[in-house]
Amino acid sequence: MDNIGLIGMVSIIMAGLTIAVGSIAPAIGEGNAVSQALKSIAQQPDEANTISRTLFVGLAMIESTAIYCFVISMILLFANPFWNKVIG
Amino acid sequence: MTIDPSEIVYFEAGFVRITATLVFTWVIMILLTVVSYLVTRNIKVEGEISKGQNILEALVETINGQIRQISRQDPAKYLPFVGTLFTFILASNILSIVPGFISPTGSLNTSVALSLCVFLSVPVFGIGEQGIGDYLKEYIKPTFIMLPFNIISEISRTLSLAIRLYGNVMSSSIIVAILLGVVPLFFPVVIQALGLLTGVIQAYIFAILAIVYIASATERKKKKKGNLKEES
Numbered sequence A: 001m002d003n004i005g006l007i008g009m010v011s012i013i014m015a016g017l018t019i020a021v022g023s024i025a026p027a028i029g030e031g032n033a034v035s036q037a038l039k040s041i042a043q044q045p046d047e048a049n050t051i052s053r054t055l056f057v058g059l060a061m062i063e064s065t066a067i068y069c070f071v072i073s074m075i076l077l078f079a080n081p082f083w084n085k086v087i088g
Numbered sequence B: 001m002t003i004d005p006s007e008i009v010y011f012e013a014g015f016v017r018i019t020a021t022l023v024f025t026w027v028i029m030i031l032l033t034v035v036s037y038l039v040t041r042n043i044k045v046e047g048e049i050s051k052g053q054n055i056l057e058a059l060v061e062t063i064n065g066q067i068r069q070i071s072r073q074d075p076a077k078y079l080p081f082v083g084t085l086f087t088f089i090l091a092s093n094i095l096s097i098v099p100g101f102i103s104p105t106g107s108l109n110t111s112v113a114l115s116l117c118v119f120l121s122v123p124v125f126g127i128g129e130q131g132i133g134d135y136l137k138e139y140i141k142p143t144f145i146m147l148p149f150n151i152i153s154e155i156s157r158t159l160s161l162a163i164r165l166y167g168n169v170m171s172s173s174i175i176v177a178i179l180l181g182v183v184p185l186f187f188p189v190v191i192q193a194l195g196l197l198t199g200v201i202q203a204y205i206f207a208i209l210a211i212v213y214i215a216s217a218t219e220r221k222k223k224k225k226g227n228l229k230e231e232s
Helices: A003-022 A024-043 A045-078 A081-087 B020-040 B051-071 B079-097 B108-140 B144-182 B187-231
Strands: B009-013 B016-019
Touching: A003 A024, A003 A045, A003 A081, A024 A045, A045 B144, A045 B187, B009 B020, B016 B020, B020 B051, B020 B079, B020 B108, B051 B079, B051 B187, B079 B108, B079 B144, B079 B187, B108 B144, B108 B187, B144 B187
Parallel strands: none
Antiparallel strands: B009 B016
C-alpha cells in the first residue's frame, strides 16, 4: 500500500478510536457528578442554586476532555496535516 | 464542510485577509453596540421604564450577582470585562441558528483570542489588587519546586478554555451538517435546539471561569487579612 492510502486508513481508524475511547471516561465522570449533585439537591433543596451552578461548571470541565478528543478526531478527518503534506 | 469559518475568505490583499470570522465578529459588535446605544439613550430612574431597559437591567444585575457570589468582591471592577465576554459569546452562539450566520466562536482564532484576554487579565487584575511582588510570590507559594507547575497550569487552563468553547460550538454545527445529509427532516431542528442550550451554557461557563481565574489571583490577600483579624 502506498503512503497516501496508509495515511488515510490510519487517520480514519484513529479518528473513530479517539472519540470512542476518549468519551468513556468523561461519560462515567459526568454520571458520577450528576448523581452526586442530585443526591445533594434532594438532601438540601435550599442550596439547589449553588449546587446546580457548581454542577454546570464541573460538567463543562469534565466534558472538555471529551471535546478535546472530538477536536483531535475532527482534525484527523478534515484538516489532517500529514495528509495535506503528502497530497500537496 | 469546514471545521473553521476562517477558511472562508471574502477578500485578500497582501497581509490583509477578511475572513468570515472577522465579518461576523463585526456584525455582532455592531449589533451589540447599536442595541446598547438605542436602549441606553433614554434610560429613566423614575416612572415606567422601557422593555429594553428592563432586559438590560436584568442582565447586568444577574452578571453582577454572579460575580459577587463567586469572587466575594465588589463586582463593579470586573463587570465590564466579564460582562463583555458573556454578552459577546452569548450573542454569537444564539445567532448561530439564523440561516447564513456563521458563529465566530466556532473558529479557533476567536476562542484563542478571547482566552488570551482572560490569560492577560489575570495578572493585570492580580497586580492591580495586591502589587507586583505579592502577585509573583503566589507562583512559589507552597515551595519553590511548584514554580514550573504553576506556570504550566496557567498556560494549560488558557488552552483548555479556548479549545472548550471552540469544540462545543464547532461540534454542534458539524453534527447539524452531518445530520442534514442523513436525516434532513425534523431531526436537525432538535439537535440545533440542543446546540442553543450548549451555546448558552458555554457562554455562562466561559464567563464563570474567567471570574474564577481572576478571583483566584485577587482574593488571596483579602483572605490573609481576614485570618489576621480572626487571630487578633
